[in-house]
Amino acid sequence: MSNMQDYNELLQQIKFDEKGLVTAIAQDADTGEVLMVAYMNADTLRQTLETGVMTYWSRSRQKVWIKGESSGHVQEVKACYIDCDGDALLFKVHQHGAACHTGHRSCFFRRWKDGGLEVHTTPLVDPEKAYGPSRT
Amino acid sequence: MSNMQDYNELLQQIKFDEKGLVTAIAQDADTGEVLMVAYMNADTLRQTLETGVMTYWSRSRQKVWIKGESSGHVQEVKACYIDCDGDALLFKVHQHGAACHTGHRSCFFRRWKDGGLEVHTTPLVDPEKAYGPSRT
Numbered sequence: 001m002s003n004m005q006d007y008n009e010l011l012q013q014i015k016f017d018e019k020g021l022v023t024a025i026a027q028d029a030d031t032g033e034v035l036m037v038a039y040m041n042a043d044t045l046r047q048t049l050e051t052g053v054m055t056y057w058s059r060s061r062q063k064v065w066i067k068g069e070s071s072g073h074v075q076e077v078k079a080c081y082i083d084c085d086g087d088a089l090l091f092k093v094h095q096h097g098a099a100c101h102t103g104h105r106s107c108f109f110r111r112w113k114d115g116g117l118e119v120h121t122t123p124l125v126d127p128e129k130a131y132g133p134s135r136t
Numbered sequence: 137m138s139n140m141q142d143y144n145e146l147l148q149q150i151k152f153d154e155k156g157l158v159t160a161i162a163q164d165a166d167t168g169e170v171l172m173v174a175y176m177n178a179d180t181l182r183q184t185l186e187t188g189v190m191t192y193w194s195r196s197r198q199k200v201w202i203k204g205e206s207s208g209h210v211q212e213v214k215a216c217y218i219d220c221d222g223d224a225l226l227f228k229v230h231q232h233g234a235a236c237h238t239g240h241r242s243c244f245f246r247r248w249k250d251g252g253l254e255v256h257t258t259p260l261v262d263p264e265k266a267y268g269p270s271r272t
Contacts, residue, residue, distance in 0.1 A: 013253065032167070081245075087173075111216065115145075
């Protein structure tokens with residue numbers, strides 16, 4: 001079990017916002033598809049790196065959010081990058097099932113085109129079956 | 137010249153934060169590489185869609201930021217997506233030159249590996265030559 005000190009070099013480069021959060025992008029390690037954007041605090045970042053499973057801080061529920069904990073649609077961490085000014089992290093992940101609570105593989109399933117929004121992907125799973133009352 | 141009304145369907149789906157901003161990710165349309173993350177307000181989003189050139193709101197300088205205006209490293213918009221909960225936009229772009237002010241093609245040029253940060257790409261350009269005093 002590693003401790004906080006092991007992540008000091010990374011944590012010192014991160015500019016957490018006034019709520020102690022940093023933007024985290026999950027990208028499919030194989031296809032390059034951007035799957036979702038969420039937030040981490042220092043604790044859930046450490047948990048992500050220690051467990052190898054993407055773990056966010058849910059702003060809406062104000063709690064630790066192990067992505068896929070209830071649905072099984074976990075994201076295995078393959079690589080972690082930090083941007084030049086330290087306010088965003090990029091994770092390449094192996095996505096099990098769908099990243100989006102709607103059942104779409106990516107949360108970016110709506111495209112702006114010709115003055116309107118169109119759904120450009122087909123859901124992989126029925127969200128009613130994948131998710132219980134909580135959205136993970 | 138289009139007007140604000142043309143973007144109402146998109147704008148109504150966006151949850152701008154308390155500062156009137158939304159997260160905007162730029163991804164290389166050809167390679168899938170995530171290039172950078174920045175922010176837009178309603179006006180710079182409209183400008184982006186109207187001009188076809190990525191235009192952010194600079195939080196540090198508190199002004200409109202036409203990416204590449206001084207360096208020539210503009211980002212041509214190829215597609216625009218919105219995520220399920222409307223707090224992030226994803227743009228597929230054609231990147232001219234380097235996205236990062238450091239000269240790296242992507243701002244995510246540092247990777248966390250084996251307990252340390254490593255620079256995993258080589259700068260495309262000398263930032264001293266590409267950029268003047270302002271960072272765009």
